[in-house]
Amino acid sequence: MMITLTRPWIFFISQQMEVQSDLRRFWAYAKLPLPVLLSMGMLMAQVTVADPGTSDDGVEVNTVPKTLFVVVDGIPADVIERVSTPGIDAVAAKGSYQRAYVGGEIGMPTESPTVSAVGYMSLLTGTWSNKHNVRANYGIEPNYAFWDIFRVAKYQARAITTGLFSTWTDNRTILMGDGLEAAGGYKFDFVADGYENDPAFAPALEDVERIQAVDLHVTTLAAKTLLESAPDLSWVYLQHTDDIGHRDGDSPSMDFAVRWVDARVSELWGAVQARSQQFSGEDWLVIVTTDHGRTSSNGKGHGGQSDRERTIWIANNSPRMVSPAERSAAIVDIYPTIVEHMRFDMPEEVAAQLDGQSLLSQ
DSSP states (O other): OEEEEOOOOOOOOGGGHHHHGGGGGGHHHHTSOOOEEEEOSOSSOOOOOOOEEEOTTSOEEEOEEEEEEEEETTOOHHHHHHSOOHHHHHHHHTSEEEEEEOSOSTTSTTOOOOSHHHHHHHHHHSSOHHHHOOOSSSSOOOOTTSOOHHHHHHHSSSOOOEEEEESOTHIIIIISOTTOGGGTSOOOSEEEOOGGGOTTSSTTSOHHHHHHHHHHHHHHHHHHHHHHTOOSEEEEEEOHHHHHHHHHOSSHHHHHHHHHHHHHHHHHHHHHHHHHHHOTTEEEEEEEEOSOOOOTTTSSOOOSOOHHHHEEEEEESOTTBOOTTTOOEEGGGHHHHHHHHHTOOOOHHHHHTOOOOOOBOO
């Protein structure tokens, strides 16, 4: 079922004012009634009957596991650690922050280019590019035999609602092959994407600023949906920081872009927090990460196997995450972490193909 919404008003909290001061030129667009393609499998949020969990004292309790993972594109670990990011810090304050890696194992069959689509697909499938077959951002021909996390969600015996809020439509249509039989058919109940391809969306803005406006719009829709409908498994993808990185490299404008996207994380985290206050029986896992680092020379490029290009980071709200002292983390570990938190069942042949392992300690 397809519905059309009008853009809601955007309210900014005080901690976001500094990073949003340069966005005042977006207000005219923020107030326009723009078409929003929000694809919903059903209009009412489904009630998920979760498997019983166990409390610390051994008493069985019923909770509804939910997961939100956010990919903010192309932010090196050294930058996220240096720049003030109160939104990401608020998530990590409930759990942890750690460095991780992309790119597979150097010199081995798993070695994978450190570019965006490859990083997304490694997260989404829990495998490296020698399996999922994505090695670039264009000319993509994924191997759908390696199930993405949303295909696993729809495999469950219980009803699982899913959401995708993305500035790059190819995430849904190509990487996950939404609607294709080979990729598991239609997998999303809530969808907000396609704005970067819509000529009617903020046509007066230049390319980089326009993508920033799309990020802002996608975040608003995601936060509203998380608060009101709370899909069981949601992915938010934001692109602006990578655009600035390619244009300006390591620079004050990149630092500003990081602060700006951190304010978007604050919006999403605030929606989850507000939702949790209303529904105490929901058990939320929130993971914020990036898809690759950047070159050491000037920060404008990526794709190689240098330490800075390979080093990413994972912030999360779970006190159960393993520490870096226990073992190193990789982007392919996020998939099995979500599977464990959501208590998903998987076909044995799918589980056997995973390159990652859960980051949740017992």
